[in-house]
Amino acid sequence: MDNLSEELSRTLGTTMRSLARLVALELDRSELGIRLPQFGVLDFLLTNSRAVQTDLANHFAKDKSAMLRQLDEMEEAGWIERQMDPNDRRRKNLVVTRSGLDVHKKVAKLRSKVFAQVLEGVSEKEVAACLKVLNTMNENANSGDPK
Numbered sequence: 687m688d689n690l691s692e693e694l695s696r697t698l699g700t701t702m703r704s705l706a707r708l709v710a711l712e713l714d715r716s717e718l719g720i721r722l723p724q725f726g727v728l729d730f731l732l733t734n735s736r737a738v739q740t741d742l743a744n745h746f747a748k749d750k751s752a753m754l755r756q757l758d759e760m761e762e763a764g765w766i767e768r769q770m771d772p773n774d775r776r777r778k779n780l781v782v783t784r785s786g787l788d789v790h791k792k793v794a795k796l797r798s799k800v801f802a803q804v805l806e807g808v809s810e811k812e813v814a815a816c817l818k819v820l821n822t823m824n825e826n827a828n829s830g831d832p833k
Contacts (some may be wrong), residue, residue: 709721
């Protein structure tokens, strides 16, 4: 299994970079005005409702000040807003706006188009097996995260 896991770690990293590059190229062509990391933030916020800046910085392994700059840009674009937490006045929850939801939907369609192209020739059964492995890897990777 050592040779296989070594090959998997190499191939997975290369594949993820290739996919990110293809999606980023589609974004550039689309002229939607959003970059891939910003789409990632919208994606995260849509699945983690009560997220704050620290949650994003930890998830994306980014410096808090770099995350702050990105969030400021996204707020200026009208894609997110900071809302006071009703239970903790010190906490500002990040919320995706209607405009952010609209741009997210458009980018998700572009992403689906890219994935349809790269999955050409891959059977549904193979995709299901791949998903099972990736989900298990993700669970294992996150099992030691502090709650």
